[in-house]
Amino acid sequence: MNRFRRVAHVLAAGVLAVLGVAVAPTASAQPQPLNYQVKVTGADPMNAQDGDPLRITISGLPAGATANYSVCPLPLRDSLLKPGPWTPNPSVEARVTAYCKNFNDELSGTEFKPPGHDVGRSATTHDVVFDIYVPRGARTPAIIPFDPDFTAFPQGALKWPNNPDHKQYSFSCDENHPCTMMLRIGVPATATSPAQTVFDSSITFRASAPGLKIKGCAGVGASTLTGSMPERFGRTAVGWNQMLCAPTKAAQPVNIVNESEDVGLTSFDKGESDVQVTGSGGTLATQQVRARSYIPAALNATVLAAVGWAPTDRRDDGGALNSRLADNLKFDWDDLANLLSKGGLSPDSTGRGGIFVDGSALVRRNPALAAVSGAENALRSPNTRAGQFTTDFFGVTGEIGTSTVPLVLSSRLNGMPAWTYGTFVDIRNAKLRGSDGPVGVVTDLNALNLGDGGVHNVDAKTGQVNVRKQVVNAALGTGNECTNGCLNWVVTDLATATENGWAPVALPNGKGGYVAPTPKSLQAAAAHAQPAEDGSIRIVPGGDPEAYPLTYVESLTAPLNPLVDASCQPQAAKQAQLATFVKAAVSGGQDSLGPGLVPLTPELLSAAQTAAAKVGTGTAEASCHEHKEAQNPGAAATGGPGAAVGGTPASDGLGGPLARSGSNGPGAAEAAALAMKAPTQASVQEARSVAAAVKVPLFPGxxxxxxxxxxxxxxxxxxxxxxxxxxxxxxxxxxxxxxxxxxxxxxxxxx
Structure with missing residues (x-):
């Protein structure tokens, strides 16, 4: 009988461990209530979109405290039974353990994983910090053994099971189903107080799908304009719409159409769009028939953004503590050129030009990079710094499509010795065209791969959502690959980086120092603005050490001649709407810019107001003639963006249309077609997620x-x-x- 008691005791202790049931302290050692504060910054949790950055800071905890988080339904289900007596089990810990796990996020297509181990308090700040994002999705359906409605136990000897249809438990978190980010806070025992665990459900969130949503207006009306613009300008366009129509609940002024800049400029030229946004005037236009005014609207900049974590902090016990990378790493021009031209394979040797190997100039210059090491062993440190965790992504990404972002970057690097392709061969071991040659000026990041899938200079994706999916593991930082820090890199613009909480690197200022993209450094660069031949404003890099060197001007492209309908009759209501919109952009709209965009300097604002006054000052006859000619423009009216193989383009890439010099890789349309023919990383990951959600039990129970x-x-x-x-x-x-x-x-x- 003693052995039976021994087995029974072990089983009882094991059941308690599986269920996570805490043993209450004795009456003589009751803990004192914790006095702590929870602060949420970043997104508004109750008005968020899937993927919006969210920082949770827990302050006031004693030394040695730890914390973790789980996505839980609201309210948290309370139907568990205690094994044996089968009486209600209201323990919060047991309920969180049973119900709050295996939550799948729609944006990433993977599980939204909390840290595998509790996160310790920082010895530096005395806080516990979680840098995460707002998720949206649903829990993987599962059996809950001791919940009568979702158990796998059959009725019989046990009377409480109530699941004859074998239902599985799940819950959703979206705009219609709020959830909680449940915090589990642990405090170690002291000489005067026992250890204790507290659950905090104060953070409630709702998350809608990513996208542009204009609130408080009456939707599209008869006088609503069509605006073609890149995604980076979307939040600003939403803000301007709401500024104009929400107070009176009127129809929205502009219907936003997300298009790459070359496509948007063509839509504008043909009259399919009434207004367009570009960062480089007519440089990216494939045709220019319609007379236009480029109206400066905001300052933006091309950036290389670091996404990830580095073990730069310490816990109370002295152990390493990962922190979200927030400081501006310092890159030389050669570092930037090598990163984007020497290939993504083997970063521990010649890949990425060797910039991530131990002892390189880049690693020595940046302590945070030096602190990052391989999750399994130190030999993997260069791969981890480069962002190569898998065989289908090599660490650097950005948006596919013709854009000002690569144009400004490559124009600055053009002619530098390091801005040269590495040695690349195809699957037949034949040298790729362009290999070992100068990169030149490119207008599509995809062109940097020389048309070959094995180069991996930039694994670009179509659209911002897919770029965010690509770096989501490094952004969350809870996977095994991030044990000792992890990084990904995004070639993007300051507005997009700011919106997503990514950290842009600082670049040389020409005086031996480095300058990061900030409102101050962008406005300093704007002091060097000059008019281009096409009437737009460009910023000429100079020797100003305070100026960020990759700054550019976002401009509204608007017609000089009046808007007309299909019968060439003036559209007075739409013309008035256009005048209101462009005037608002260069007045009150400067206070409603999206994250990361910087208001114009007084000098640029004056130029913008002058350009806005020219809109619609032409004739309806000229507008009608333009519309007909733009449908089939002559050779003299066409230009086009170039994806240069090498050498020097017809201009510096910023002053006017580039002559098309051929493309080294598929454009956006071709990439979309190719994506339909072959599996992509996103489709493979989606298949994995579906497979992971399907579980076939070996037998009932x-x-x-x-x-x-x-x-x-x-x-x-x-x-x-x-x-x-x-x-x-x-x-x-x-x-x-x-x-x-x-x-x-x-x-x-x-x-």
Missing amino acids: ADVLGALIPLLALVALVLLPPTTGYLTAGKPLPAWLNRLAERLVAMRRRA
Whole structure:
């Protein structure tokens, strides 16, 4: 009987461990209530979109405190039973353990994983900080063993099961189903107080799908304009719309159409769009028939953004603590050129030009980079710094499509010795065209791969959502690959980087120092603005050490001639709407810019107001003539963006249309077509997510048995010593032990 008691005690202790039930302290050692504060910054949790950055800061905790988080439904279900007596089990810890796990995020297409281990308090700030994002999605359906409505136990000897249809538990978090970011806070024991665990459900969130949503207006009306613009300008366009129509709940002034700049400029030229946004005047236009005014609207900049974590902090116990990378890493021009031209393979040798190897100038210059090492061993440190965690993504990404972003960057690097392609061969070991040659000026990041899928200079994606998906693991930082820090890199613009919480690097200022993209440094660069031949404003890099060197001007492209309908009759209402919109952009709209965009300087604002006054000052006859000619423009009216193989383009890339010099890779349309023919990383990941969500149990109750396997192991440990003693002594095993062994073998055979 003693052995039965021993087995029973082990089983009872194991069940408590599986369920996460805490043992209450004795009356003489009751803990004092914790006095702490929870602060949320970044997105508004109740008005967020999937992927919006969110920082949770827990302050006021004692030394040695730890915390973690889980996505939980609201309200948290309270239907668990205690094994044995089968009485209600209201324990918050048991309920969180049972219901709040395996939550799948729609944006990433993967599980939204909390840290694998509790996060310790920072010895520096005395806070526990979680840099995460607002998720949207649903929990993977699962059996809840001790919930009557979702159990796998059949009715019979047990009266409480109530799941004849074998339902599985799940919950959703979206704009219609708020959830909580449940915090689990642990405090170690002290001489005067026992250890304690507190659950905090104060953070409630709603998350809609990513996208542009104009609130408070009456939707599209008869006089609503069509605006073609790149995604980076979307939040500003939403803000301007709401500024004009929300106070009176009028129709929105502009219907936003997200298009790459070359496509948007063509739409504008043909009259399919009434207004367009570009950062480089007519440089990216494939045709220019329609007379236009480029109206400066905001300052933006091309940036290389670092996404990830570095072990630059310490816990109270002295152990390493990962922190979200927020400081501006310092890159030389050669570092930037090598990153984007020497290939993504083998960053531990010649890949990325060797900039991430131990002891490189870049690593020595940046302590945060030096602190990052391989999750498994230090030999993987260069790969981790470069962002190569898998065989389908090599660490650097950005948006596919013709854009000012690569144009400004490559124009600045053009002619530098390091801005030269590495040595690349195809699958037949033949040298790729352009290999070892100068990169030149490019207008599409995809062109940097020389048309070959094995180069991986930039693994660009179509649209901002897909770029965010590409770097989501490094952004969250909770996977095994981020144990000792992890990084990804995004070639993008300051507005997009700011919106997503990515950290732009600082670049040389020409005086031996480095300058980061900030409102101050962008406005300093704007002091060097000059008019281009096409009437737009460009910023000429100079020797100003305070100026960020990749700054550019975002401009509204608006028609000089009046808007007309299909019969060439003036559209007075739409013309008035256009005049209101462009005037608002260069007045009150400067206070409603999206994240990361910087208001114009007084000098640029004056130029913008002058350009805005020219809109619609032409004639309806001229507008009608333009519309007809733009449908089939002559050779003299066409230009086009170039994706240069090498050498120097017809201009510096910023003063007017570039002559088309051929493309080294598919454009956006071709890339979309190719994506339909071959599996992409996104489609493969989606298939993996679907497969992971489908679980076929080995037999009814297998999930429960899986949870109890650790208990059976404990039983084996209890039984092994006496069993070994019997066998060693040559004595037969007791009957009760033989029967138990036979039952276990029978269960194993049925499995």
